[in-house]
Amino acid sequence: xxxxxxxxxEPVMNIPAxxxxxxxxxxxxxxxxxxxxxxxxxxxxxxGTDPLRLQELATDHPLARPAVAANPAAGPELLEWLGxxxxxxxxxxxxxRAR
Numbered sequence: 001x002x003x004x005x006x007x008x009x010e011p012v013m014n015i016p017a018x019x020x021x022x023x024x025x026x027x028x029x030x031x032x033x034x035x036x037x038x039x040x041x042x043x044x045x046x047x048g049t050d051p052l053r054l055q056e057l058a059t060d061h062p063l064a065r066p067a068v069a070a071n072p073a074a075g076p077e078l079l080e081w082l083g084x085x086x087x088x089x090x091x092x093x094x095x096x097r098a099r
Contacts, residue, residue: 037063044068051075058082069093 043049044057044067055078058068066089068074069082079097082090 037061040064041067045071047072049073051078054078062087065090066093070096 040057040061041064044054044061044064049057049071051073054068054071054074057064058078058081065082065085065087069079069090070093074082079094083094
């Protein structure tokens with residue numbers, strides 16, 4: 001019964017990179033986790049990441065865009081650009097920021 005409930009669950013967006021590495025909250029099987037992607041996501045969600053680096057991550061790694069949008073270090077121009085992309089994950093992250 002528990003497995004049945006978990007199989008129908010929606011994947012969680014903006015999962016902390018540490019959870020992906022340990023497999024704790026990842027929807028992906030451990031064999032499918034790309035360590036390079038984990039590193040990019042960790043950097044994108046780190047509030048200590050330089051705003052210019054966040055811009056590079058958002059430009060070069062579409063997967064990181066929701067994490068960049070949720071990052072408090074992301075500047076208004078970057079957030080505006082991300083919002084204009086029409087990405088559902090980014091829109092959700094921006095909505096959470098506005099709360």
